[in-house]
Amino acid sequence: MFNLLKTAVLMAAITALFMALGAMLGGQQGMVLALVVALAMNFFSYWYSDKLVLKMYNAQEVDATSAPHFYRMVQELSQRAGLPMPRVYLIEENAPNAFATGRNPENAAVAATTGILRLLSEREIRGVMAHELAHVKHRDILISTISATMAGAIGMLANFAMFFGGRDSEGRPANPIAGLLVAMLAPVAAGLIQMAISRAREFEADRGGAEISGDPAALASALQKIHRYAHGGIPMEAAERNPATAQMMIMNPLSGGGLRGLFSTHPSTEERVARLMAMAGGRY
Template sequence: MAAYSGPHNPSRGGFGGGGWHRLGNALKTTVLLAGLTALVLLIGEQLGGAQGLMYAGLFAVVMNFGSYWFSDRIALAIHGAQPLPYEQAPWLHQMIERLAARAGMPKPKVYLLPTRTPNAFATGRNPSHAAVAVTAGLMDILDQRELEGVLAHELGHVRNRDTLIGTVAATLAGVISYAAQMLFWFGGSMLSRSDDDDGGIADVLAKLGLLLVAPIAATLLQLAVSRSREYGADLAGAELSGDPDALADALLKLERGVEAMPYDRAPATSHLFIVNPLHHGGVMSLFSTHPPIPERVRRLREMGARAGGYKARGPGGWEYAY
């Protein structure tokens, strides 16, 4: 890899391919989130006409506002994450501080999740209000080089504003699924009234079709957001750490760790983690919030091959091509 020349400068490119790449991702995200919001509004209109549309719009605004300001606290509290004091793991804090300096961003807060499942995630609305959480199991199975690759991946998410986008997408998708469930449970009388209106049975069928399709469409839109961001964070992490193969090695270990010890606490937040904590095989893998590990590893290996590989410096660490 080319020699590292100090903290990342956004005007130089990097972290996912430069300014045009980031602009393309921003436009894609805008379209996807607009699609989710449109589904929320459509369900609201179908449930309650103009009044339902208004309530749906207000609800979407409130949920997005809450996601923006409190997403980090909510995610950390859900998983029982606790602040990791500097004196308990100074080497980990120093590693994150060093990576953050290379990225040209403030050092995020560091949290520990009390689970043996190896994983990590980042949260927060922007680089100035961010946190990185690691599980106890993560530090048990990764060496220093692999751990740095994982942390670089998470800082890549923060740098690219993926943490906020993922939370908002999950919130909107959750609203859509919840609204559909509410109508199935309590909307029988509403559908019956619709049968008496001008639309008749056709209107009822249209509403039922919407209820069936909307949650699936919301899930697919959410997956599109999550999967594209994982590839971008892999690239950003490889550039930031200077060692694509280290991140590839870590992903393979984490995949095996999750297979052995799945983590099913708060499935709705599974997209936040570097690997899907809910191990699903077969057909269910099509609905995973993460792209396939083999494809992620393949891309990272190709980056490592183009960079010419990396040499071990010895037991004490690694010599990166900076």
């Protein structure tokens, strides 16, 4: 119930941002048009944003025939978590990462890169996929996927505002300084919305994943390996093209700098590892 409330607040906040930008671009008519667009996007995001995100990463669905070991691992972890079996995807990508998406546990999907399967041991992969299933169990995936889709749209609309300016309610050119401020603040606000939501969510998914897999130390080890790779200077190209999706990943895949830094929503790897090792030491 709490996550449904957070989703409603997120959608309302981003709708308000759309309306502010619409008013800057076209006065009252622009604000009304932005409201219509925002409502349509809210509808699309609820029903189809998971498919859009999977398409962004060119994720390919696999099954017990095409990826038997990985598929059965997810199946076993889903049973341990008391969840329906999600759809399972692989992404042909060297950068090690993974995410979950979908509007509820009955319509969930988990995706992992081929790079993460090569980098990690079987124990560590189990820890990572248990983390993603914890997101599904906690019903984080709806708000995560919607925020990725809509914050990306906010960024595009802000760029449009920056390059094309707008008109006030009487048809006169809008104040260029005000227009520039709105264009700059919109993606900042969208990023802050995501940041406020996702940091605590990652800690809870780490804890939930450790409980599902029964191996907090394996997840801690996986995070350390992914962190070292992510800071080796090799970018994840799909994430660089779609930075609003970065908060869905188990580890921030962005190289940083510019507007991409706004979407760096994950807590520090060191703190995540320390919490997991404390769980392992205390036998949780």
